Amino acid sequence: MTTIAFIGLGNMGGPMAINLQKAGHAVRAFDLSKEAVAKVVAEGATAAFSAQDAVQGAKVVVTMLPASQHVEALFLGKDGAPGLLASIAPGTLVIDSSTIAAATSQKVAKAADAAGIDFIDAPVSGGTGGAIAGTLTFMVGGTTAQLERAQPYLEKMGANIFHAGAVGAGQTAKICNNMLLGILMVGTSEAIALGVANGLDPKVLSEIMRRSSGGNWALEKYNPFPGVHENAPASKGYAGGFGTDLMLKDLGLAQDNAIATKASTPLGGMARAIYAAHSIAGHGGEDFSSVIKMLQKP
Ligand code: NAD
Numbered sequence: 643m644t645t646i647a648f649i650g651l652g653n654m655g656g657p658m659a660i661n662l663q664k665a666g667h668a669v670r671a672f673d674l675s676k677e678a679v680a681k682v683v684a685e686g687a688t689a690a691f692s693a694q695d696a697v698q699g700a701k702v703v704v705t706m707l708p709a710s711q712h713v714e715a716l717f718l719g720k721d722g723a724p725g726l727l728a729s730i731a732p733g734t735l736v737i738d739s740s741t742i743a744a745a746t747s748q749k750v751a752k753a754a755d756a757a758g759i760d761f762i763d764a765p766v767s768g769g770t771g772g773a774i775a776g777t778l779t780f781m782v783g784g785t786t787a788q789l790e791r792a793q794p795y796l797e798k799m800g801a802n803i804f805h806a807g808a809v810g811a812g813q814t815a816k817i818c819n820n821m822l823l824g825i826l827m828v829g830t831s832e833a834i835a836l837g838v839a840n841g842l843d844p845k846v847l848s849e850i851m852r853r854s855s856g857g858n859w860a861l862e863k864y865n866p867f868p869g870v871h872e873n874a875p876a877s878k879g880y881a882g883g884f885g886t887d888l889m890l891k892d893l894g895l896a897q898d899n900a901i902a903t904k905a906s907t908p909l910g911g912m913a914r915a916i917y918a919a920h921s922i923a924g925h926g927g928e929d930f931s932s933v934i935k936m937l938q939k940p
Contacts, residue, residue, distance in 0.1 A: 643667055646795070647700035649693050649716065650740065651678040653882055654766065655706030657773040658739070658799045660685045662704070665798040672696040694729045702795055703736045709891050710742040717750045717761075725753075732758030735791050739780070741765045741820070741892055744810035744899075747783060751809040762788045763809060764796065765816035767823075769864065770883055771873065777801040781819075783812035817899060820892040821910040823859070824930070827889075828913055830860040831934035834867050839939050845870050866931035875929030883929030890917045890926070 644667050648659040651673040659682045663669040669687035672695070673679050683689045690696035693716060697703055703726075707713050717736075719725035727750075730736065736759055738747065747763035754761035762784030772778045778800035782789050789805050796803050806815040833856065837847040844867040852861040864883075865871045875883030893914035900907040920926075920933050 644702055644795070645670065645700045647672070647690070647693075647696035647703040648682070648687070648706075649673070649696055649703070650706035650708075650712075651675070651682050652706065652708075653770050653884070654739075654773045655704075656681050657770065658704070658706060658778070659687060661773075661776045661799050662795065663687045667795075667798075670696045670698070670700060693726050697726065697730050697734070700730075701734060703730060703734060704795070705736070705738045705740060707738075707740040707742075708888065709740070710746040713738055713740050713742050713750060714746050718753055727753055727757050727759060730757070730759055734759050735788070736761045737764050737792050737795065738762070739764050739766050741816050741888075741895070742813060743895055744783070744813040747813050748810045751784075760784075760788050760791060761809070762792055763812040764792065765812050766800065767816070767819055768800070771863065773799070780804065781806045781812040781815040783807060783809045783814075813895075814899070817892055817896040820889065821896040821907065821913070824889050824893050824913040824917065825909045826858045827860050827864075827866060827931055828916055828933055828937075830856075830858060831866045831931070831937050834865075835934060835937040835939070838867070860931070864931060866934040874931070876931050876934075880925075880928035880932040883931070885926065886917055886921050886928055886930045886932065887926040889930040890914065890921055893917060 646667050647670045649672045659669050663686045670690045671679050671682040671687040672690040672693050679689050717725045717727050751761040764780045764782045766778040768778040779802040780796045780800045782805050806812045848870050864874050866876050868876045896910050920936050925932050
């Protein structure tokens with residue numbers, strides 16, 4: 643049994659923390675939202691009063707926060723307030739599973755290294771369903787020794803663990819994947835909306851495409867049309883899941899990276915513009931598959 647601090651207990655972090663607790667570890671849980679903490683405490687974890695409190699006695703720290711600015715402010719501090727690294731004991735392993743800029747992971751890792759702390763980036767794929775089932779895919783950036791240290795914990799939350807390269811490489815792999823996911827969700831939505839506008843049953847059309855050359859993850863598990871997949875956010879009023887604004891953040895990270903590396907990503911750029919328009923129309927907090935609303939006939 644290991645004492646694990648888990649900070650960021652939202653749609654993803656909550657179920658991930660519960661899986662670590664169920665695996666026999668002692669989870670010290672912290673989130674700015676008391677409701678989020680309560681859900682994890684109901685499964686046996688201990689509530690922490692602050693991030694500083696959560697890391698007391700912890701050998702491992704896991705973070706699952708929205709974006710770069712949250713991770714940087716937490717670990718390195720903000721507006722003169724000290725960062726969490728100052729409260730973490732040397733020798734501790736920190737696993738950051740948030741999707742953030744690779745440069746931020748590298749900046750935090752450098753400061754952690756100076757304090758004798760192992761920091762790896764380990765963003766995930768698999769959605770909230772994967773987080774609950776413990777079948778996430780982890781994309782790890784760090785040394786082989788750091789990954790080996792993290793492996794027993796990652797295995798309790800995921801089914802596939804990849805070593806993408808040095809610190810930050812996990813984030814780069816993640817934004818490539820999410821750029822593709824964002825494009826595929828728009829394409830899938832477009833195709834279903836076109837079929838429905840022509841009188842096709844969305845379930846029948848989705849099944850035809852799933853078993854044909856257009857098959858993809860959205861058609862397998864995360865159909866954007868309500869009622870096709872019972873457990874997908876589309877069938878729950880687009881609640882929970884992966885927020886449009888989080889997808890927009892990831893497509894922004896991909897475009898920032900493409901600009902820096904002079905890569906050509908025209909569809910990634912177009913997808914970012916589509917999700918931005920969808921967010922401005924008031925759908926930023928809904929699951930990203932709600933982008934189909936932009937493409938459907940009223
Ligand atoms: P979420 O908004 O549901 O949860 C984020 C949580 O972090 C919230 O509960 C919030 O209160 C908490 N938080 C923010 N700042 C904090 C702080 N300083 N201290 C403590 N808690 C703080 O987001 P999510 O869907 O769980 O996503 C988390 C990360 O995982 C994001 O980077 C996202 O891009 C990535 N991700 C999400 C999915 C998905 O399907 N939702 C899939 C893969 C990756």
